[in-house]
Amino acid sequence: MFAILVPVSLLPLIATLLWAERKAKKMGIVQVASQPKASIGRRTMDLFDKMNFVGLALLGASVALILLPLTLSKNAKGGWHNRRCFLRSALRSNLTSLQPP
Numbered sequence: 001m002f003a004i005l006v007p008v009s010l011l012p013l014i015a016t017l018l019w020a021e022r023k024a025k026k027m028g029i030v031q032v033a034s035q036p037k038a039s040i041g042r043r044t045m046d047l048f049d050k051m052n053f054v055g056l057a058l059l060g061a062s063v064a065l066i067l068l069p070l071t072l073s074k075n076a077k078g079g080w081h082n083r084r085c086f087l088r089s090a091l092r093s094n095l096t097s098l099q100p101p
Contacts, residue, residue, distance in 0.1 A: 005067050065092030
């Protein structure tokens with residue numbers, strides 16, 4: 001169930017990012033410039049910069065940590081009163097605050 005919920009919950013976030021990028025291109029805020037051929041390493045670094053994989057990983061981790069306590073609280077001893085559920089929620093809050101603006 002958890003493996004289905006995480007990708008499904010990330011779909012609106014990814015769709016919003018793609019929509020905003022498309023809108024920015026139409027408005028001329030982001031211009032696609034042709035670049036001379038670069039090495040594979042440079043192109044990889046440019047891809048990481050454009051895709052913001054660190055931010056996406058933090059976003060995915062925070063969504064996963066939102067859903068994880070909800071899924072595990074049913075089977076955990078003590079339910080929501082279990083310390084581990086609280087710690088996951090606190091970790092999620094900290095990860096969310098690390099997101100770049």
